[in-house]
Amino acid sequence: MTLAAAAAGFKNEGQFVAALHVAKNLNIPFIELKDRMTAGESLGAAIHALKPDLDAKEVESATTTADEEAKTDRIEASASTSASADVKTR
Numbered sequence: 001m002t003l004a005a006a007a008a009g010f011k012n013e014g015q016f017v018a019a020l021h022v023a024k025n026l027n028i029p030f031i032e033l034k035d036r037m038t039a040g041e042s043l044g045a046a047i048h049a050l051k052p053d054l055d056a057k058e059v060e061s062a063t064t065t066a067d068e069e070a071k072t073d074r075i076e077a078s079a080s081t082s083a084s085a086d087v088k089t090r
Contacts, residue, residue, distance in 0.1 A: 006030070009038030017070035018043055018063075026051055026062055 010016040019037055023030040028050050036046035044063045047054065054062070 001031075006034070009034065014067070014070050014074065015043070017073050018066040019046075021066040021069040022047060022062055025066065026054075 006020075007013070007016045010019065015037065019033050020030065022028060022043060023033050026047065028047070032050055033046050036049060037043060041049070043066065044059050047059045047062055048056075051059075
């Protein structure tokens with residue numbers, strides 16, 4: 001699957017990256033998570049549907065962790081892009 005195909009259908013980059021983290025962290029097939037989320041389910045609802053053995057607190061924790069990881073990824077990517085631009089302008 002290409003990056004463009006993987007990201008297609010998500011509301012924004014943050015939602016896409018959070019889904020990637022949840023898939024990795026909880027060992028959920030990304031495509032199953034994507035199918036539910038792009039059909040309108042929230043990340044938490046999709047996790048609960050795919051991992052019904054997790055209680056609400058665990059689902060909330062997984063969602064929060066994935067959101068934080070996604071924010072960190074985006075900050076690091078932005079810093080990397082800025083650093084690259086600085087090198088090119090020198």
